Amino acid sequence: MNLPFFRRGALIPLLSLFSLLVVLASCTDSRHLWLVGSPDDKKELRILMGMLDSRSSTSLERFAALREISSIMLRQKEYGRLATFLTDIADRRPNDPYDAWYIFSAAWCYDSEGAEPIASLYYERVVKDYPDLEVDGKSIHYQSLLRLISTVRSPERRIAFFTTLITRFQDQVDMGRMLFLLGKEYEKVGDWSKAIETYARFLPLYSSQIPGYPDAFSYARNIVDFYNSPKDWAYEDLNVLVAKIEDALDTSSPVKLMNLRAKVNFFAMSWHQDEGDANSQVLFDFAPLMTGGRVSHADALDPSSNTREAYLKTWGWSDRIGTWYLYFRKINFPADPEIHGRWEWAGIYFGEKMQ
Helix, strand or coil, X not given: CCCCCCCCCCCHHHCCHHHHHHHHHHCCHHHHHHCCCCHHHHHHHHHHHHHHHCCCCCHHXXXXXXXXXXXXXXXXXXXXXXXXXXXXHHHHCCCCCCHHHHHHHHHHHHHHXXXXXXXXXXXXXXHHHCCCCEECCEEHHHHHHHHHHHHCCCHHHHHHHHHHHHHHCCCCCCHHHHHHHHHHHHHHCCCHHXXXXXXXXXXXXXXXXXXXXXXXXXXXXXXXXXXXXXXXXXXXXXXXXXXXXHHHHHCCCHHHHHHHECCCCCEEEECCCCCCCHHHECCCCCHHHHCCCCCEECCCCCCCCCCCEEEEEEECCCCCXXXXXXXXXECCCCCCCCCCCCEEEEEEEECXXXX
8 A cells, every 4th residue: 555645855945044043942752652763764853753752833834844754664564653643732732724634644654554443433534534635646545445445354344435435536436336336335235226226327437347346237237137137937836937938938939938038138159158148139039040940848847956046958849959957046035025935937057967
C-alpha cells in the first residue's frame, strides 16, 4: 500500500533562518519522545516540532511541518509512534482544517502494520467526523472509503461504504464495478430486492472485467432475467416434470418440449463446454431435430443423478450427434421462496455422458 500524501521538501523553503531559530527555541521538552533516526533526522524533527509549538505558526505551516515529520518517521518505519503522534495532534486541535489528513494518516500507519481492524476505525472516523479535504488533488474521504471497502468484512458496513462512495464520488469510480460489488453485499445479507435492483442498474454500465468475478455480467443478467420471468416451467416434483418430457418425446411434440424447458438460462452444449460460454446460451428449436423419427429415452434417470441434479438419456435426434442428455436441477433462487428448491429442465448435454 502506497500513501500519496507524504512527501519531503514541502516546508523548509517557507522558513527563513530567523524562523528556524525561533521554532527551535520553542520546542518543548515533551517532543523528545518523537525524535527518531539519525542525528540529522533528529535535528530536523526538533526544528519541525518547534514550529508546531510556535503560536505564530499558521495551520498551513503546521500541516507542512507534519508532512515533513511524517516522511522522516515513515522512513524509520515508526508506524506506531507516528500514528500516536498524529492522533494526539488532531485531538489537541479539534478545529484544525487538516485534522482529516492527520487521522487518515494515522489509519494508514495501522494499515501498514497489519492492524486492519484498528485502521478501519480511524478511516471510518475520517468519513463520519471530519469535513472532506483534498491533498495533492486527492479526496481524503474517497481514499478512506476505498480502504474501508478493502478491509472491512461486515456486509452491512460494506453496504454503507459502497453506497456512500457511489453517491458522493460517482464521477471518480467505475460505477459498473461498484454496483456489482454492492449487489453481492446485498446478497450476503439476504436483501434480494435490493440486490436485484442493484444488478439491474449495473448491467447497462458494465464496461470492464471485475477482478475475482470473470462472469459478472452473465451472473447479474441471469439473476435479473430470472427474477422478471414467470418461472412457470418450475416443478416441485421432479418425477412430474420428467413424465411430461417423456410424454412430449413419445408423442414427438416439439411444442410440448418448448413449453417445458427453462425460458431463462437454458443451455445446450457438449460435455466439454462451460455453461457460462456464450455459445451455449441458445434460442433452441426442437422441431427440425425431431423429423427423422421418434426420439427415444431411457426408462429411468441416469444413475449419477442426485437430490440436486438429474440426467435423462435420450437418442434418435436427427442430428449428427444423436445422443442427448437432458439436464435437470433444483433452482437456487432465495429471492423467491416459492420457486427456490423447485426443479427445472435447465439444459442439454450433447454426446455420451462423460465418466
